[in-house]
Amino acid sequence: MTIEQTTGMDLPQPGRMQTLREAAADGTRVIIHGAVHAIRDMGGFSFVLLRIPEGIVQCTLAGVVPEELAEECCIEADGTVHTELRAPGGLEIALDAVRVLSQPAAPVPVPINKWKTGLSLETELVLRPVTLRHAKARAIFRLQAEIVRAFRDFLQSQSFVEVHTPKIVAASAEGGANVFRLDYFGRKAFLAQSPQFYKQTMVGVYERVFEVGPVFRAEKHNTVRHLNEYVSLDFEMGYLRDFTDLCEMETAMLRFVFDRLRDGCADDLKTVGVSLPSIDRIPMVRFDEAKRAASEAYGRKIRDPFDLDPEEEVLIGRYYKEKTGSDFVFVTHYPSKKRPFYAMDDPADPRYTLSFDLLFRGMEITTGGQRIHSYAEQVEKMKAKHLDPEDFAGYLMIHKHGMPPHGGLGIGLERLCMKLFDLPNVRLASLFPRDQSRLEP
Amino acid sequence: MTIEQTTGMDLPQPGRMQTLREAAADGTRVIIHGAVHAIRDMGGFSFVLLRIPEGIVQCTLAGVVPEELAEECCIEADGTVHTELRAPGGLEIALDAVRVLSQPAAPVPVPINKWKTGLSLETELVLRPVTLRHAKARAIFRLQAEIVRAFRDFLQSQSFVEVHTPKIVAASAEGGANVFRLDYFGRKAFLAQSPQFYKQTMVGVYERVFEVGPVFRAEKHNTVRHLNEYVSLDFEMGYLRDFTDLCEMETAMLRFVFDRLRDGCADDLKTVGVSLPSIDRIPMVRFDEAKRAASEAYGRKIRDPFDLDPEEEVLIGRYYKEKTGSDFVFVTHYPSKKRPFYAMDDPADPRYTLSFDLLFRGMEITTGGQRIHSYAEQVEKMKAKHLDPEDFAGYLMIHKHGMPPHGGLGIGLERLCMKLFDLPNVRLASLFPRDQSRLEP
Structure with missing residues (x-):
């Protein structure tokens, strides 16, 4: 033998x-x-x-x-x-x-070896396994890999620990109808819309944690900016002084990521044909202020005082770009009624939360905020939102047994790439996009 | 303003x-x-x-x-x-x-601040959000994070590109009953049992790719070594000379990972109380040889000549440990009838495949092998396995339009950690394990 x-x-x-x-x-x-x-x-x-x-x-x-x-x-x-x-x-x-x-059994049916392929989005996506061999697609996803790598490297340098949390869950963090349901050995289960509960839980263990993983949203939106499965870059951290610490951390992270791309990926950036935004300071404005300023500047009536629609995001992005030169703007203090039950209300005005979105070139790429850490407060807010605390017993364990003031955020990787690489559709920033009508390839 | x-x-x-x-x-x-x-x-x-x-x-x-x-x-x-x-x-x-x-609302009900908690596995898992605060759990998952980081760092040093592939899929790669089903906007969909089709597809794009992500198996096993959702460390590479190139790559990767832990995580290793195996060379034995050798050495009758049961894996692990001193053994040439349709048969004897498992201390932690790259061959093998090639049109696109000889493998992160840290149950190597009866916390 x-x-x-x-x-x-x-x-x-x-x-x-x-x-x-x-x-x-x-x-x-x-x-x-x-x-x-x-x-x-x-x-x-x-x-x-x-x-x-x-x-x-x-x-x-x-x-x-x-x-x-x-x-x-x-x-x-x-x-x-x-x-x-x-x-x-x-x-x-x-x-x-x-x-x-x-040897191939048949030639590729589209000209992937020409710079201009002239393909429709639909053809490009249907033939994804071969259209990804095109030079531009290859550059885009190599840059995407480098963004993820730099995101991790930065957070690890800041004492964040990487975690892997379950995607099959018993309760939904964001609530509502936008959740995929599945049968789990005869029990009702959901696909996680975010690692929310688990990343908060892990703050009680490691103080600072991050996760890169898939999230699932059963949203019936068919737009250039929605995917039903996407990669979420999440971090969560304890011992916040206030929620703006999260904005500081994200600003420093983005700066690190863009520096990394600039230094190490010049060829791919050239192939994609984009130059990176410089990040020095990112302006930070209150939700209601931002709405009012954009409305006044561009003469667009405010329809829903509690939410930003995509067009408003574009105008707000444009307004602060003109005013400050920044491609990014933090919009803070979103209304409580539009934020999930774990968002901490602003003690100065509980109609608003200590939360924010980051807009990048007029599109939301991050949602974040401070979370409630007090058990009594969390139970009370659940009840106010007509939720049964019993349904969240596993999650409430952390509040019951002690949590530091904490918060975090999630970044949609494909949206960040879409805006960064100036792509017309978020699907082009996903290797194999999932939308309402697309489950293959 | x-x-x-x-x-x-x-x-x-x-x-x-x-x-x-x-x-x-x-x-x-x-x-x-x-x-x-x-x-x-x-x-x-x-x-x-x-x-x-x-x-x-x-x-x-x-x-x-x-x-x-x-x-x-x-x-x-x-x-x-x-x-x-x-x-x-x-x-x-x-x-x-x-x-x-x-301040907590109530004291933690178990002694997480004592070294010996005396908890049953069930209590430990039910109270996971707080039992993870125990020193040993914290060390285990920090080591796990470092394993994943080192896995990535090694592969990146070898020109592998990280990819993110969809977890909601239209066709199942491993087949069989062990797949979770869900409703996807009125269509039947599955949770990916592995990134198999997609990582192969990406070999046509980047030659070498890897992914770290969740996989889902609806197996009705209630054992110390099964989880229904786990983290899979996958890589796939093109231009193989033969399938043993994959074993070489995995050997070098494991050596790199263990060196990294040894150098950078001495405190956590001490807390967990383990010493790492040294990896010099890993023995490689044919499936039928390994079965026979273990059967003869320990007087255990071979029941199923086409599969290894867990007890046989233990005996094979023991046999080659005694014979070569290695904690690892590659078992190669698994029978075709037990491998999926994409496995390449051995031209010398098509009853066997050019595939392997890696056993670590008597347990399978990796399955890998060379894949079929020829379109005609793949279609033929699908038919022989009573599968309809039409159902795999998206996947077969890569074979049709040209693929290099290639192969890859998947490593169960929690199993690797279970054996490495000498844990009695794989659930203790998962932050929030999912098994047949466990969907929370």
Whole structure:
């Protein structure tokens, strides 16, 4: 009997632009693998554009293109790399041997290897498994990954601990009809609309916690800014002096994230064609003030004094952009009747809460606020909202047995990316978006 | 109208042991906040044990304990810190001012401030929001967070890109009855049992991807090792030479993770009372060989030649531990009939697949393998398994339009922690476990 053993790592690494650039300077021989993004027959030789994780590598192949080599073939090839300033990444590989590792059964039905694909949103999403291979989509989601990574790195540097909380839950935190129901071994259960109860619970354990995970909203909205499943970046922290500590933390986090993208992702930002907003200070205005200011400035009547509609968010964003130069604005003190039962009311005027939204280029990307930490107060507010405290016994355990003053916020990752990358629809900031009519791919 | 602006960060930071230790050396005055973990009246003065995120800080308070100061109060206090080798962390703070920020409504019903709580598993889980405040639970989940962080850091260093894939899906990857169903705007939908289809799809985009996220299994198992929702650490990579590349990558990843814990989490490891296994090489044995060897060595009859039952996993783990000294063993070439339709059969013997499990101390913590990348082959295998390829049109798009040879694996985070921390039940490695009878807290 033989027992083989794994020894460590001796794996073929993905092609890296930096490595290739260094090799190009010396005219080194390389072995490279990737997908054939495009083939251009130049008569006598061909350009074979090879898709590697970071981008496209221009290769040349002498003679007639072998019949078995088609677009979207995956190949391994040998060649000599040299500097070629007109090629992507400033280098080119002259191939002398190509090994076809796999072949597609059919060509891709849309031109994913052209910069302008001319696809409708619907086609782009229906064919997502292949349209994601387009350069711009690849840049968008690599930037998205970097945003998440920087979010975590920043919070870890501030003593936040990462948690993983359940998505199948017995009670809904945000209430209302916007919750997906499922059968859990014969019991009624819900998909979590947010990690709200659990992240608060974990403040009693670690003081500062964060979570990156899916949340589920059964909202019957079919707009450019709604998804029914999205990634929420949440943090929650104890020992607040007041709720503006949360705004401070978010401001510092965003600054850190944008600096990280600026420093490390210049190529992808260029591909997406955006420049990042600078964040110095973020203006902070009361909800009622913001409504009034935008209404007066743009002559739009206030319809609902207790809520902001999307158009109002746009106007408020525009107003404070003109006034302060900031792409962001914190709108604070949302009305109590529009905030969930765990929101702490403002002692100075209990019609309003110690909560806020962050608007980014006229769209809400964050909701946050201070939470009630007193047991008596929380029970009372539940009753005032016609909720039965019995239904929340597990959650109320934390209030009963002691919680510091605390609060937190949630950021919609796809919305942040939509505004940051200037996308016309939030679906383009989700790998496989879920909306009312879309459950596939 | 006033517009305030957030300026950056000037927040009260959580107490850090290292900062306090440095202050203790100089006998510095400090302001500290935390929860009152325990009060011990010594007559004339009291010990007030303060719970901060990293541990317990011993404080002394002269005179009679104020009436408003109870266990689980959250306080802010001023005092002078000095070295005290008999105290936790080697320091002590003489308090001279205590401000009570919040008070519990009722004392915690169980002794979370004693090392031995004497709680049954059921009580521990029912009171999870407060039992998580116990020192051992806090250490376990901080270590868990560090495992996840190291998993990501390692994979990012190897050019893997993080992805976020949908949890509400139209088709089930693992098939069978073990899937939660939900109503999605009038359509039948499922909770993802794994990110299988999507992580494979993303190999066509980035070559190497990973995801950390919840997965859902409606298994009717009530055992010490089953959860119905758990955190899966997944990675998937293209351009495999063969499936053992995956084992190499996992071996290197585990080594990196354990090194990170060993270097950075000595205090928490001590609290949990475990030492980490060393990973040099991990033995790799064929499924049928492993079964036979364990059967012969321990005189246990082989009941089902196509599957490993938990007891067999224990015996196989024991056998290779005795034989090679390794706590881990890769069991390879699982029978085709027990693996899903996307598993690649071994060309040398198609009754077996190019797949594996990783057993750790006698329990499966990973399932992985090479996937079929050819369209024709995948369609054929679906049909052989009596599946309708039409039902998987979105998934088959990747095979149709070209995929490299690829494979991947999934690791159950809670199982890894259960075995690593020598916990008697996987539920103790989940903050808020979900099992057949448990949907709360």
